[in-house]
């Protein structure tokens with residue numbers, strides 16, 4: 001059932017339509033502006049929820065290890081002493097900034113809920129983070145589990161998503177949404193430089209078997225970021241009154257992010273792997289070529 005809104009904003013105040021795959025689907029377009037508004041408000045809420053979950057539950061788990069090593073089990077200690085000091089110093093700033101991003105996402109989420117009349121369930125676990133946590137849980141060696149977490153965070157900190165690029169400059173969006181994205185993008189540009197350099201330094205001190213292990217996961221991490229939050233979108237479609245079959249077909253239509261768009265968003269992450277020397281290993285390079293993320297040489 002649709003919520004009754006007191007002062008409904010146009011849908012384009014919440015999110016640009018071309019960044020919301022569900023909003024452009026003919027089955028949704030047919031339902032008109034009230035549903036279009038809800039779809040785009042929900043997309044914004046999903047994005048804000050993902051941001052607060054990623055920052056607190058994933059990125060800061062790695063940053064915490066830089067401040068108080070535990071599960072990293074000697075990984076940082078293999079780095080030169082001056083690098084260890086630099087990493088520890090930066091880690092405190094990054095920890096605070098990521099917590100601020102989560103706080104700002106949390107506050108904005110509350111404002112959008114109040115304004116749009118759409119409620120968000122904060123217990124929801126974004127698909128990408130579920131996939132990561134399942135992969136880590138399947139790893140028996142805790143140091144390798146940490147390497148997975150570290151690799152995923154290096155990818156997430158160097159992806160330049162269309163969302164983060166576009167939101168600050170779209171004049172139709174709510175000013176609070178634009179400001180949130182602009183502030184976040186500014187900090188993330190610095191984090192990307194830090195994590196790119198750290199990834200290269202860590203790659204140098206990994207042994208061959210660790211490089212092979214982590215290297216095999218990198219394409220999978222990039223692909224995780226192309227995943228839709230299918231369960232969340234299916235529950236949303238239930239609210240709009242679609243039958244189970246219509247709902248499942250629609251979710252299937254949305255698919256995953258194309259390898260072309262993923263390659264574009266991952267350009268900086270791919271450069272990080274290149275600079276670290278990941279592609280010097282022909283079989284790791286072949287994984288990226290097979291995934292359409294690198295051209296065959």
Ligand SMILES: [Fe+2]
Nearest residue numbers: 055098101188
């Ligand atoms: Fe952040």
Ligand SMILES: [Fe+2]
Nearest residue numbers: 098157188191
């Ligand atoms: Fe960050």
